[in-house]
Amino acid sequence: MDNCFHTDSYGYRPEKSARQAVEQVRRRCWRMDWVVEFDIKGAFDNIDHALLMKALRHHVKTKLALM
Template identity: 40%
Template sequence: MINWYKKACRIILKAIYEPVFSRFSFGFRKSLGCHDALSNTQKRFSGIKWFIEFDIKSYFDNIDHQILVKLLTKRIDDERFITLIRWMLKAGYMED
C-alpha cells in the first residue's frame, strides 16, 4: 500500500511535469503505454526498414540525486516539498 505522502508527491509532480513532457515519451505514464508507443512509431517511421533497440541496465538506480533535486528546484519553489523529495530519495526504492 502506498503511503499518503508518496501519493501526494506523485499527484503534485504529475501536475507540474505532465504538461512539459515530450509527447513522444511513453514510459511510466499511466495514460500512455507500449501500444501507444508502437502505434506512434508505426505512423512516424513507416518507411524505415530497421531500428536499433537498447536498454540502459539499472538506469534509474544510477540517477544522481543531487542533480535530480537541482532540476526539481528549477520548477518547484517549496523547500518543504523538496525536503520531502530528498527524504524519499534517501529512503530508497519506492514502488507503486
C-alpha cells in the same frame, strides 16, 4: 508538469499507454530505415546525483519526494 515531457514520452502519463507507444513506433519504423535501441539497465548508475537533485527541486515541489 506534463508539458515538461516530450510528446513521445508515454511512461506513467495521463492519457498515454504502452499500446499507444508501440503503435507510434510501428508508424515511425515503417517511415524510417533505422531504429534506436536503448538498454535502460544501468542508465542511472552514472548520473550526477547533484544535477539530478537540482532538476528534481526545479520540477517537484513536494518535499517528501525530495528526501
